[in-house]
Each structure stands twice: as structure tokens, then as C-alpha cells.
Amino acid sequence: ARRPAANAIIRPDFKFEDMGIGGLDDEFSTIFRRAFLSRIMPPGIVEQMGLPHVKGLLLFGPPGTGKTLIARQIGKMLNAREPKIINGPEILNKFVGQSEENVRKMFADAEKEYKEKGEESELHIIIFDELDAVCKQRGSSSGGTGVGDSVVNQLLTKLDGVEQLNNILLIGMTNRKDMIDEALLRPGRLEVHVEISLPDEHGRQQILKIHTNKLRVNGRLAGDVNIGELAAKTKNFSGAEIIGLVKAAASYAFGRNTKMGGMAVVPDNIQDMQVEHADFLRALDDVKPAFGVSEEALV
Ligand code: ATP
Numbered sequence: 635a636r637r638p639a640a641n642a643i644i645r646p647d648f649k650f651e652d653m654g655i656g657g658l659d660d661e662f663s664t665i666f667r668r669a670f671l672s673r674i675m676p677p678g679i680v681e682q683m684g685l686p687h688v689k690g691l692l693l694f695g696p697p698g699t700g701k702t703l704i705a706r707q708i709g710k711m712l713n714a715r716e717p718k719i720i721n722g723p724e725i726l727n728k729f730v731g732q733s734e735e736n737v738r739k740m741f742a743d744a745e746k747e748y749k750e751k752g753e754e755s756e757l758h759i760i761i762f763d764e765l766d767a768v769c770k771q772r773g774s775s776s777g778g779t780g781v782g783d784s785v786v787n788q789l790l791t792k793l794d795g796v797e798q799l800n801n802i803l804l805i806g807m808t809n810r811k812d813m814i815d816e817a818l819l820r821p822g823r824l825e826v827h828v829e830i831s832l833p834d835e836h837g838r839q840q841i842l843k844i845h846t847n848k849l850r851v852n853g854r855l856a857g858d859v860n861i862g863e864l865a866a867k868t869k870n871f872s873g874a875e876i877i878g879l880v881k882a883a884a885s886y887a888f889g890r891n892t893k894m895g896g897m898a899v900v901p902d903n904i905q906d907m908q909v910e911h912a913d914f915l916r917a918l919d920d921v922k923p924a925f926g927v928s929e930e931a932l933v
Pocket residue numbers: 654655656657658695696697698699700701702703704763807808809833841844872873874875877
């Protein structure tokens with residue numbers, strides 16, 4: 635079903651638990667309230683209040699913590715189009731003018747639809763991953779080609795546009811908020827800033843449950859697997875690293891059930907193969923968190 639940008643509704647079948655997001659309840663509520671709630675108000679209310687919709691959001695925090703996941707799931711919840719995902723380094727192009735052209739293209743579909751349908755246009759969510767790649771740190775001499783500057787300027791032009799494009803929400807993502815050009819972060823631009831941090835123990839427990847669920851429902855997760863203990867032992871793991879842990883544990887289960895030699899020979903009992911708690915414990919030796927560890931060491 636089509637969802638007009640300024641008059642979206644929440645899908646009736648929406649359930650937060652189905653979104654596959656572990657932890658992040660507060661972050662999700664903040665993002666929803668600040669960036670999306672005005673869009674599901676009855677028509678005219680937002681106009682009566684004289685406040686334009688938020689058109690830019692910045693999600694920042696360590697890699698693999700669910701920034702893209704949250705953005706996509708909110709889009710689904712509103713039945714918006716599949717977000718367009720673009721990536722800072724990919725936008726940069728050595729040919730003069732090409733980078734600005736790449737940014738222009740990002741907005742082209744939404745602009746075209748807004749011209750045709752105005753407020754009846756669908757909501758277009760544009761995810762700009764690794765936004766820091768196009769920003770130069772203040773006072774730094776790196777990135778001397780100036781290509782990044784022209785990309786930032788083009789983004790500002792689009793966000794400030796002569797016409798209000800009510801059907802666009804730009805979601806910038808970065809691991810380095812300090813690198814983002816301040817001009818981009820001002821009101822009317824990427825004005826809502828939400829930090830997505832590494833999950834706490836409760837969050838990790840939920841993420842572990844989500845990413846072992848398929849094993850569980852298919853009878854491939856052994857009864858001795860203690861999710862609580864694994865959550866306690868995965869301090870500083872991001873969601874992405876927890877997926878890495880589950881994969882590594884599964885590989886130990888495959889290994890236990892496979893004899894190698896020329897070609898892998900699969901023994902008869904493969905039908906009963908399950909990932910056991912010991913597989914997870916072994917996997918903990920292989921998968922280590924990339925972030926948060928050094929701060930930890932200082933404590
Ligand atoms: P990056 O900064 O590297 O772009 P990101 O924060 O956007 O990372 P995602 O791409 O959303 O991270 O997540 C990476 C993977 O980890 C996805 O498969 C996602 O499902 C999983 N994941 C991360 N965080 C969570 C979470 N809180 N709950 C469930 N899954 C998660």
C-alpha cells in the first residue's frame with residue numbers, strides 16, 4: 635500500500651518484537667518520536683503547529699551495532715519504500731563533478747515524485763553510510779582534493795533546498811561523529827542525533843536469542859546452550875560480532891560431524907547435528923570484540 639510522506643500510518647501488523655532488533659528500545663523510541671512521529675499525525679496537524687517534519691537524522695556509534703537495521707525496520711514499520719543505501723567512499727569519485735552528480739542522483743527519485751504528487755508522495759528514506767568519509771575534520775589537511783567539500787556542499791544544498799521536500803528523510807551514519815562537518819548537523823539538516831552504542835548484557839542476551847532462533851526452531855540448538863552465560867561472556871561485542879560468534883559455534887558443530895579427507899565425508903548422524911554450549915565456548919576464543927576493549931583495559 636502507498637504511504638503518503640506527510641500522512642503515513644503504522645502498519646497494523648507491526649510488532650516491535652518481530653523487528654529482530656535486540657536491545658535499543660530507548661534508541662528506537664527516540665528515533666521514532668523525533669524523526670517519524672510527526673509523519674503519522676492526522677493530516678494538517680503538523681501544518682497547524684507550524685513545524686516542518688524532521689528531514690535529517692544522524693546515527694552514530696561503533697560499527698555493527700544495528701544502525702542500518704533500525705533505519706530499515708522503521709521504514710518497514712511505516713510501509714515506506716525500501717531505503718536507498720549509499721556509502722560515503724562510493725560517492726567520492728576522482729572525476730570532477732561526478733561526486734556531486736552522485737549526490738544529486740540520490741535525491742532525484744524523491745524530488746521527481748514530490749514535483750508530481752506533492753504531499754501525496756511516498757516517504758523516501760535515504761541512508762548515507764560512512765558519512766564521515768566525505769567530511770574533512772576541521773583544521774585537518776587530509777583529503778586535499780576538495781571532493782569531500784563539494785559533496786558536503788551538495789548535501790547542504792539538497793537539504794536546504796529552495797522547495798521544502800517533505801517526502802525525504804536522510805539518515806546519516808558514522809562511527810566518528812567528531813568528523814562530521816558541523817554545518818551538516820544544524821537544525822533543519824541532520825538535526826536529530828542518536829547514539830547507538832554497544833549492547834549491554836540484556837541487549838546481548840536478546841541479540842543472541844534473535845540470531846540463534848533459527849537454530850532453535852529447527853532443533854539445531856542443543857538444550858545445554860546457556861544464553862545468559864554467553865551474554866555475560868560477550869562484553870563489548872557488537873550485534874555483528876555476536877552473529878560472528880554464532881557462525882563460529884556452528885562451524886564447530888559442523889566440524890564435529892564431518893571427517894575431512896580429500897572430500898568431506900558426512901557421517902550418518904548429521905541429521906541429529908546440534909550446536910552445543912561447548913561450541914559457543916570454543917567460538918569465544920576465535921571471535922573477539924574490536925571496540926570498547928582498550929577503554930576497558932584502562933579501568
Ligand atoms: P556499520 O556502522 O558497520 O554500518 P551498523 O551499525 O549499521 O554497522 P548493522 O548493519 O545494522 O550495523 O548490523 C550488522 C549486523 O548485525 C546485521 O546483520 C544486524 O542484523 C546485526 N545486528 C547488529 N546490531 C543488532 C541488534 N541490536 N539486534 C539484532 N541484530 C543486530
